[in-house]
Amino acid sequence: MMQRHAPAATIAAAIALCLAMxxxxxxxxxxxxxxxxxxxxxxxxxxxxxxxxxxPISQTPLIRGLGNPWGMALLPDGGLLITERPGRLRLYRNGQLSQPISGLPDVDARGQGGLLDVAVAPDFAGTRQIWFSFSEPRGNGRNATSVGTGRLSEDGATLEDMRVIFRQEPAWASTLHFGSRLVFDRQGRLFVTTGERSRPEPRQLAQDVSTHLGKVLRIDPATGGPASENPFTDGRARPEIWSWGHRNIQAAALDSQGRLWTVEHGPQGGDELNLPQAGRNYGWPIITYGQDYSGAPIGQGITQREGMEQPVYYWDPVIAPSGMVFYRGGMFPELEGDALIGGLQAGAVVRLKIDGDRVTGEQRLVEGIGRVRDIEITPDGALLILTDGGELIRLARG
Structure with missing residues (x-):
């Protein structure tokens, strides 16, 4: 049974415990x-x-017992939308967690699939429009990442006028590597990150620009078609593509300059931080750091090739990245402008200090908190952490 509120004694003890990060x-x-x-x-x-x-950081559990939570998005009124991979979207507001919001499509929740990320329109206060990504069943055991949109009802109980606006092609019979983060840029276009479905055969399609696998996409959020000023407009490639040669991107965010940064899962070693540029190839699976899970090299085992971009930063061993923000807020001035990345394998928030386009320092914050799936920043500068263990935790200054 879901426990919507942690016991008062537990919360009091958590608040009292200030952790050195x-x-x-x-x-x-x-x-x-x-x-x-x-x-x-x-x-x-x-x-x-x-x-x-x-x-010093205090940890306050807000919710326990969520079912495979994956993404979250803050609303202007202080509410928080939370996705659960089995196909549930919930609203957390004023200490209460809603029943699942109705009106969502069916999802294929096998393996890593299900209801994934959620994003809120910049003009949500007027339109109440939201977007979400999910693994859509396509028949015969196949599936792929899709993006839907709809209008959240005034009472927060229903997603109205839901429609699917984008479908990744081709679909594949795999339960792995769906991506998929949703990030609005400053022009109101929507970045969508995808995975390359992991299997040896579809993995190669990360290098095939006639497909959406292993790509950063940039779409018109109203129609799902290619956004204006995308790099491919002459029919040589899918026009939704922004960059390609990626493995499985589950972390993405804009920095203070409006630049998109992504963090993708590598194999055994080789998690990558990238600053994806329009029309550039990021190499997977031809070049990569790390190795295959068997210990064998990926492909020829090379890490560089002309015409393929190097990651800004990589991890070996991996952190298993999921969720990302660039910190802006008054509660932790020492973190201002730093990248904060969820670490599933790291069991921590991974802090990177970045100068221009280079990493100058790394730190693991609140180690032992569990597999961090997503991160948000509240208006007062606190951090909200969503964990694979089903918890929503508020991190504040201790």
């Missing part, structure tokens, strides 16, 4: 890389200097 003697990179014969392409492309700054 990094133990003074902890070593961030005390494990060797999986691919020990690989070298970075430039200094600090991996294992950047460890940030040892001590920041």
């Amino acid at each position: 990094t133990p003074a003697l902890a070593e961030l990179n005390d494990q060797p890389p999986n691919a020990q014969d690989q070298t970075p392409a430039f200094p600090d492309q991996t294992r950047a200097p460890q940030i040892r700054q001590q920041i």
